[in-house]
Amino acid sequence: MIAIVDYGVGNLFSLHSSLKKVGCETVVTSDKKTIENAEKIILPGVGAFEDAAKKLRDSGLDAVVKAEVKKGKYLMGICLGMQMLFEKSFEYGEHQGLGLLKGNVVPMKGYIDKDLKIPHIGWNKLHFEKPHFLFKYCKESDFVYFVHSYFATDCKESVIATTEYGKMLTAAVGKDNVLGCQFHPEKSGDVGLNILRAFCEA
Amino acid sequence: MITKRIIPCLDVKDGKVVKGVNFAGLRDVASPVDLAKFYSDNGADELVFYDITASAEGRALFTDILRETASSVFIPLTVGGGIRTTDDFERVLACGADKVSVNSGAIANRDLIGEAAKKYGDQCVVISADIKRVNGAFHVFAKGGREDTGMEAIEWIKRCVGEGAGEVVVNSMDTDGVKKGFDIELLKLVCKAVDVPVIASGGAGSQADFVTLFQEISTIDAGLAASVFHFGEIAIPDLKNTLKKNNINVRL
16 A cells, blocks of 8 residues: 655645556555555655645654654655655755755756746656666656756765756656655656556565 | 647537547547547647536536546646636646646636636646737737737736746637648747747647747747647647657657
């Protein structure tokens, strides 16, 4: 059973549906016990970092997620959920993340070519930085769907895939049992479903 | 680098696809779910569902269809038609829509875009504008193109983006249905005026029209069409191969 953590941000319908599609028993939950009993955890998220981090803290689920990760349980963050795995975000100020991975989240603005539109919205190619089981059903240059304006940096030790948008941006991370995708696997067609399948099988 | 997107638009009324559909091997498809699956399997980068139902019963039927589609099609879905309040946003987002497109609703309620962007994020709010030349100026039309609002189109779009619309669909009423190509003049003006993604709509008649669109306007993000895809006049995989041959970056 996979627990999708529901802390009041984002639309979890597609994520839930896509996990069902790959044959994975999944529950959308904000219940501490259910998360503790799950085999794996997914931390979703859309919107602003500060608001999401606050909601996660206020729900008390940040501590639950951290404790489960410490026990060795797999955790995958998606989009803003991935950004929250890091130490800090500099989205409108400076905010604490979960600190499960080394690195920070910074704006694309001022970093990428100023002719490029922000957010980075659409289909872009995965470039593998390290072999990883999440990609066992994918190949280099497969397309996935991105929607974001901030990206993870100083995360060399965990980055497993990047994507090129003016510069190379962090697309996926994985260190031990902590994983994350900046893109939306639940919106990335068969490639995304295959990444979710690999996570389910881990 | 990010690819140019090809987006089929499905008009849905009372839970059924309105315009006739005629593919080889897929004839008279009325189910939006089946059609969405077909497009998703055949290279569509995104889908737009446009609900042209008037009745409340029809709208309920539409949300059922949306839920069913979002359970089986895993590419981005945009929903438009009859969106007037943030409750309407809520209704379609809860059924699996990723983006919500507003048109007349944003004209009638000038706070709608700002409120929705604040609640759901800019990436979720799409301004769709029906635009037609009136005495040498570009005017915004409301109510499915029946009512001239008298508003200047570029200013209107800039205002919507300023309030939080994260994407713009430009539907040229002058080129729509003519099948002689997109409205390059209008689209260039919009692309110059805003820095969010712009989607061209209205006028696609051939693969060459898409090539012209992307070659003439390097900053345009996507081409949207309905009947040329539904009637099988353009198959999306063929179109994408043609675009690629013309050095246009697409997802294949």
